[in-house]
Amino acid sequence: MRIRDPRIVAKLVEINVELKHGTALAGLTSLGIGGTTDLLRIKRHESLPDLLTLLDANHVPHKFLGGGSNLLVGDGELPWVVLQLVRPEPDVVLEGNLAHVDAAADLGRMITFCAKNDLGGMEGLIGVPGTVGGALRMNAGAYGMQIGSYVREVKLYRAASRKIEVLHGDQISFEYRHTSFAPDDMMLAVILELPSKSYKDILQGIRICNEKRRSSQPLGQKSAGCIFKNPPGVSAGRMIDELGLKGLSVGDARVSDRHANFFVNAGHASARDMLMLIADVRERVQKSFGVNLENEVVVWNA
Ligand code: EPU
Numbered sequence: 001m002r003i004r005d006p007r008i009v010a011k012l013v014e015i016n017v018e019l020k021h022g023t024a025l026a027g028l029t030s031l032g033i034g035g036t037t038d039l040l041r042i043k044r045h046e047s048l049p050d051l052l053t054l055l056d057a058n059h060v061p062h063k064f065l066g067g068g069s070n071l072l073v074g075d076g077e078l079p080w081v082v083l084q085l086v087r088p089e090p091d092v093v094l095e096g097n098l099a100h101v102d103a104a105a106d107l108g109r110m111i112t113f114c115a116k117n118d119l120g121g122m123e124g125l126i127g128v129p130g131t132v133g134g135a136l137r138m139n140a141g142a143y144g145m146q147i148g149s150y151v152r153e154v155k156l157y158r159a160a161s162r163k164i165e166v167l168h169g170d171q172i173s174f175e176y177r178h179t180s181f182a183p184d185d186m187m188l189a190v191i192l193e194l195p196s197k198s199y200k201d202i203l204q205g206i207r208i209c210n211e212k213r214r215s216s217q218p219l220g221q222k223s224a225g226c227i228f229k230n231p232p233g234v235s236a237g238r239m240i241d242e243l244g245l246k247g248l249s250v251g252d253a254r255v256s257d258r259h260a261n262f263f264v265n266a267g268h269a270s271a272r273d274m275l276m277l278i279a280d281v282r283e284r285v286q287k288s289f290g291v292n293l294e295n296e297v298v299v300w301n302a
Helices: 005-015 045-055 107-116 132-138 199-216 237-243 271-289
Strands: 017-024 038-041 064-066 072-073 082-084 092-095 097-103 149-158 163-168 188-191 222-226 253-256 262-265 298-300
Touching: 005 017, 005 045, 038 045, 045 082, 045 163, 045 188, 045 199, 072 271, 092 107, 097 107, 107 132, 107 199, 132 188, 132 262, 237 271, 262 271
Parallel strands: 038 082, 064 082, 072 298
Antiparallel strands: 017 038, 092 097, 097 188, 149 163, 149 188, 222 262, 253 262
């Protein structure tokens, strides 16, 4: 979708939002898949209420992009524009055991920065790609921990009230890869309360998690992490593996040989290829195990 109306373009300049025409989302997602649309880069959180009012008044549909690491975007010209926060400098400020973090901060860098300042707890998330905002919205987790456990406060734009609001941690429910945020809420910043731990001990934990991840996940390849959520008590990856589906392909979309719940883009996969592969695997698991696998990856299909 393209914004051509000069009145909208002028207003975007006025509220400090950068318009990047015809951006290929394939270049902004870890899967390397996705069509083209206009990208709106938000330099100040405070612009959001005006920006959303402007888009709504002109019937411009939109979606919020984080780090693009858990996302499968449709092919071709996309029927909505994409909004993304520009990462401020600094993006993490420490105050005792509290870390004030911008949603656009890189998750791994944030964990490393906190570790160097003797704040730990999030070692398990070290290899998870993406932004802190994306991790927060999905309640990213790995190796027995989840980001939600450390949330003290969240600043967000609430589409329902059209305002920037602050929620206390106990007003938000964090479950397995799910939170109580509305789909059109936009994460802006978070305050995490982290346990004190020596850098040496945190590094030890990070090394162990990195080792586990390296040995079981296809890290060098284009993927969106796990495609399906684990149903209660079972591993989706193990079920897919047991069916002998590693290597199954549709075009360049392929079930990883290393971890069967990772589907990789082995070349120039389209969203159509990836969606067909997902549907095929889901059907086979349903037939053999009677289990309906739910997507873990977020799908933006036109
Ligand atoms: N397994 C297989 N074959 C495979 C993959 C796994 O037999 O192809 C077996 C493993 O040997 C193990 C069991 O299945 O006995 C579980 O595997 P793993 O430890 O890799 O964990 P997982 O349940 O597949 C979950 C998360 C990962 C997270 C890891 C580590 C989900 C959907 N996946 O994977 O998160 O990194 O645990 O904590 O919850 C993600 O969210 O994108 C993600 C990758």
